[in-house]
Amino acid sequence: MKTLFTLAWRNIWRHPGRSGVLLAAIIAGLWAGVVTVGTMNGMLEQRVNYLIESEITHLQVHHPEFRVERRPTDYIPEAEQITNWLEGDERVAAWSPRVIAEGMVQSPVKSSGVRIRGIDIEKENRTTTFHENMVEGDYIDVEIRNPVIIGKALAGDHNLRIGNRIVLTFEDLSGDLTSASFNISGFFRSASTDYDETNVFVRSDDLKQLLGSDAITHEIAVLLHDVDDARAVAAGLNEEFTDIEARTWTEISPELSTLVQLGGLMLYVVTGIIMLALAFGILNTMLMALFERLREIGMLISIGMSRARVFVMIMMEAVMLTLAGAGTGILLAWLSIGYLGDSGVNFGRFAEGIAEIGWDPVVYPSLSANEYIAILAVVIVISLGASLYPAIKAIRINPLEEK
Numbered sequence: 001m002k003t004l005f006t007l008a009w010r011n012i013w014r015h016p017g018r019s020g021v022l023l024a025a026i027i028a029g030l031w032a033g034v035v036t037v038g039t040m041n042g043m044l045e046q047r048v049n050y051l052i053e054s055e056i057t058h059l060q061v062h063h064p065e066f067r068v069e070r071r072p073t074d075y076i077p078e079a080e081q082i083t084n085w086l087e088g089d090e091r092v093a094a095w096s097p098r099v100i101a102e103g104m105v106q107s108p109v110k111s112s113g114v115r116i117r118g119i120d121i122e123k124e125n126r127t128t129t130f131h132e133n134m135v136e137g138d139y140i141d142v143e144i145r146n147p148v149i150i151g152k153a154l155a156g157d158h159n160l161r162i163g164n165r166i167v168l169t170f171e172d173l174s175g176d177l178t179s180a181s182f183n184i185s186g187f188f189r190s191a192s193t194d195y196d197e198t199n200v201f202v203r204s205d206d207l208k209q210l211l212g213s214d215a216i217t218h219e220i221a222v223l224l225h226d227v228d229d230a231r232a233v234a235a236g237l238n239e240e241f242t243d244i245e246a247r248t249w250t251e252i253s254p255e256l257s258t259l260v261q262l263g264g265l266m267l268y269v270v271t272g273i274i275m276l277a278l279a280f281g282i283l284n285t286m287l288m289a290l291f292e293r294l295r296e297i298g299m300l301i302s303i304g305m306s307r308a309r310v311f312v313m314i315m316m317e318a319v320m321l322t323l324a325g326a327g328t329g330i331l332l333a334w335l336s337i338g339y340l341g342d343s344g345v346n347f348g349r350f351a352e353g354i355a356e357i358g359w360d361p362v363v364y365p366s367l368s369a370n371e372y373i374a375i376l377a378v379v380i381v382i383s384l385g386a387s388l389y390p391a392i393k394a395i396r397i398n399p400l401e402e403k
Helices: 002-012 016-056 079-087 121-127 152-158 193-198 204-211 227-240 254-292 294-302 307-343 348-356 369-395
Strands: 059-062 092-106 111-119 134-137 147-151 165-171 177-188 199-203 219-224 245-248
Touching: 016 254, 016 307, 016 369, 059 227, 079 092, 079 219, 079 227, 092 121, 092 204, 111 121, 111 152, 111 165, 111 193, 111 204, 121 219, 147 152, 147 165, 147 193, 152 177, 152 193, 177 199, 177 204, 193 199, 199 204, 219 227, 227 245, 254 307, 254 369, 294 307, 307 369
Parallel strands: 111 199, 147 177
Antiparallel strands: 059 219, 059 245, 092 111, 092 165, 092 219, 134 177, 147 199, 165 177
16 A cells, blocks of 8 residues: 555656646635635624524523514513523523514604514623614613613614604503603614614513503523523423423524524535536546556556556545645635634625625634534545546556557
C-alpha cells in the first residue's frame, strides 16, 4: 500500500500546472461554499434563537380554541394551578402569563389593526429578552396612566411621538367593544418590520381591567433550561390539565422548524452542487492522465501488478488530490467563519428589505464540527464517484494492444 501511495502522489505531480489548477478550483470552490453555508446557517440560527428568546419561548399554553378564534373569552381555565405546576418542575426556567386582545389603534392620522399584548413586566423580563428591543423612550414600567410601547414602524406610519396618546379599541369579555386611551412611553424595534407594525404592549393589569376581569390569562409562555425537554413538558401539561393546549415552539411556529430542517438540507445541497461541478474537473484530469499513461499502465500489468492494485492506485490519485484541496479549502473556510463569527457580516445595504422578512442585517456565520465532517464526507463520496470511471477504464487495458 505504501508503494501505491508513493506512485499515486508522484503521478499527481507529473503535470503540476494541471493538478495545481484543479487543486486551486477545489480550494476556492469549497471555501466559498462552506462560508456561504455557514452564513446561511448563522442567519437561520439567529432567526430561530431570536424568536424563541424574545417572543414564543420553548412552549406555550392556551385555551384549545384561542389560537384559532382569538376570542377574549377563550382564556386558560385554572391558570393558577398550571403556573403552580410549572413552578414545581425543575425543567422550567421561567414562565410569563399574557393577556391578548385583537383590536384597533387610532391616532390623529389613521386607524390600523393591532394585537394588544398585556404582559406582567417582571415575569416577562425573566422569560424573554423582548425588553432589549427598546430603542427610544421608557418601558411600560413607568409611573404614568395606561402606558403603551409600540413599534418604531407603527409610530412612523401614524406619525406618533413619545408622550402622544393613542386609542385602543377591542372586544371585552361581555362581547361589547371598549375603547381606552393609552400614553406612549417608548418605541421598540424587533427583527421584523411586520411585527412592529401589528403589535403593541401594555401592562396586563391595565388590559385585564378593561376586559372586565382580573383573573384571565390567554397565554402562558414557558422558557426551559433545555430546549430538548419541550416535548416532554408539553406532554406533561396536556396530560395533567385536560382543558388546555400546550404546544412546543415547533408546533406554535412550524416555519421555524422548517428553517432548522432547511439549514441541514442546504449544507448538503450547496456542497453537493459545488462538488458536482468540480467532479467534472476531477474526471477530466484523471482521464487525461490515464490516456497519457496507457503504455505505462499496460507495462505495470504485464510485469505482474494486479488490476485491483491499478484500480486502487487510480482511485487514490483522485482522492488524494481532492482531499488535499478540500482540506485546505475547509481550513480556510474554518478560519474565515471563525473570524466572521466574531465580527459578523453586515448586510446593512439591504437592511430595510431584510427587516421586512424578519432577519437581522448583521449575520454571524457558524458551523458545528459535525457539519464540517458532513461536508468532508460529501467531498469524499463525490470524488470517489468521479474517479470511478477512469479507474474502471484503467483495469480494462489490454497490455498487448498498448504499443
